Amino acid sequence: MNKKAIKILLNTIKTSQNESVRDWFYWETYMQYISEDDFEYAKKHSVMYDQEEISHDEICRRIKRAVAGIEKQKVVDAFVYSLGTRQLEYRSFLSSYCIAESLEEHSFTPSPEPNEGICAICGLHTYEFEDPIEFNTINYFKYKDGCCFDSLIQILFDLEQFPKLPVVKPNENDYKILNELKGIIETSEPNDRISQLKKKISKIIKSNDEERLGLLEILGVIGILHDDAHFGYADQYVTYPEREHRPIRNDDVGYPARWWQGKFGIDDEKWKYWFEDN
Ligand SMILES: [Zn+2]
Numbered sequence: 001m002n003k004k005a006i007k008i009l010l011n012t013i014k015t016s017q018n019e020s021v022r023d024w025f026y027w028e029t030y031m032q033y034i035s036e037d038d039f040e041y042a043k044k045h046s047v048m049y050d051q052e053e054i055s056h057d058e059i060c061r062r063i064k065r066a067v068a069g070i071e072k073q074k075v076v077d078a079f080v081y082s083l084g085t086r087q088l089e090y091r092s093f094l095s096s097y098c099i100a101e102s103l104e105e106h107s108f109t110p111s112p113e114p115n116e117g118i119c120a121i122c123g124l125h126t127y128e129f130e131d132p133i134e135f136n137t138i139n140y141f142k143y144k145d146g147c148c149f150d151s152l153i154q155i156l157f158d159l160e161q162f163p164k165l166p167v168v169k170p171n172e173n174d175y176k177i178l179n180e181l182k183g184i185i186e187t188s189e190p191n192d193r194i195s196q197l198k199k200k201i202s203k204i205i206k207s208n209d210e211e212r213l214g215l216l217e218i219l220g221v222i223g224i225l226h227d228d229a230h231f232g233y234a235d236q237y238v239t240y241p242e243r244e245h246r247p248i249r250n251d252d253v254g255y256p257a258r259w260w261q262g263k264f265g266i267d268d269e270k271w272k273y274w275f276e277d278n
Contacts, residue, residue: 001089001165005045006143008038012048013140027051027134046164047139051132056108056124059152066159067100075162076274079218080170083177086206088146089139090168091214094274095148095221095233096158102237103152111240122152123240129153145210148217148254150243178275180204185225188262194225194253196262213253220257223270230256234270 016030023029031039042048054062070093079094081087103122110116117126128151135157141147142158149158170178184200192200198212207215219225223234230244243255251258 001047002045005042005047008034008042009047009136009140010143012038013137025137027132027136030136046161049135049139051134053132054129054156056119056126056129057105059124059129059156060103060105060122063100063103063152063156063159064105066156066162067097070097070159070162072097074167077170078162078165078168080174080178080275081168082146082174083181083205084171084174085168087168088144088211088214089142089165091146092142092149092158092218093162095150095218096155098222099150099155099233099237100159102233102235103155104237118240120241121237121239123243124152145208145214147210147214148221150221150254177205182266182271185219185266188265190261190263192262194257194260197260217254217257220254220260222274224267224274225260225264226256226267227259227261227264230259232256232270234273 012030012034013024015033016024019033020029034042039048043050075093075097078090082090106119106121108124108126109120111118111120118124133153135153138149138154138157139161142161149155181201181204184204185197188197188200194213194216197216198209201207201212201215205212205215216225221232223232226232230242231238238255244259245251245255246258
């Protein structure tokens with residue numbers, strides 16, 4: 001991807017965060033910090049986008065259309081490639097693909113009162129799609145942290161972005177890191193949770209804390225890190241009410257990695273499905 005375009009995106013959002021601490025993520029806010037020429041340049045290189053009006057049902061339809069055009073092996077390659085190269089924008093395609101594959105196209109289905117504004121299947125809130133949707137903050141987090149996504153708006157963006165990035169192939173070093181990652185998970189202490197695992201993997205993968213969290217959350221979504229009651233999306237779509245929180249304050253780990261402990265080890269079948277069956 002075009003380096004200058006990426007820099008424009010990162011600078012714009014960073015400036016917005018610094019200048020407008022509380023509302024930096026709104027389109028109206030961050031667009032104050034970019035010139036028209038820079039925005040056009042970033043758009044031309046598929047790094048920034050205009051807002052778009054998309055209904056809940058159209059979001060589902062477009063996700064299914066996008067995922068139908070993507071080969072599993074290509075998103076696996078992208079994920080493994082991201083490990084050694086630290087090209088973080090390649091990382092989340094794997095989990096986004098897994099969620100999209102399991103998703104069934106559905107119409108907006110209100111949750112029981114008082115949450116009727118939330119879809120009982122996917123968890124999208126009406127306020128997320130009743131106004132035009134912006135995608136630039138999603139792309140910012142892809143480039144900055146390689147975040148794991150689970151909202152359907154993020155999934156849609158990620159999968160429609162995938163064919164626009166150059167195809168990549170992992171090398172020996174990337175696979176070496178993947179195997180070390182497996183070894184660390186397998187030899188975890190029974191009571192370890194994601195915070196301990198993050199520390200342990202920092203020795204094998206050049207990364208900051210946010211990147212490590214995103215990486216482990218991706219392994220949760222694709223079915224590798226879970227407990228015996230909360231599973232990822234590889235076998236079936238996890239609906240909004242099924243994505244339970246742990247009964248603690250401030251659990252900032254995504255579903256289902258937040259439920260994992262060392263004693264549950266690694267899901268060998270899913271590891272094989274993603275990384276060995278090809
Ligand atoms: Zn829904």
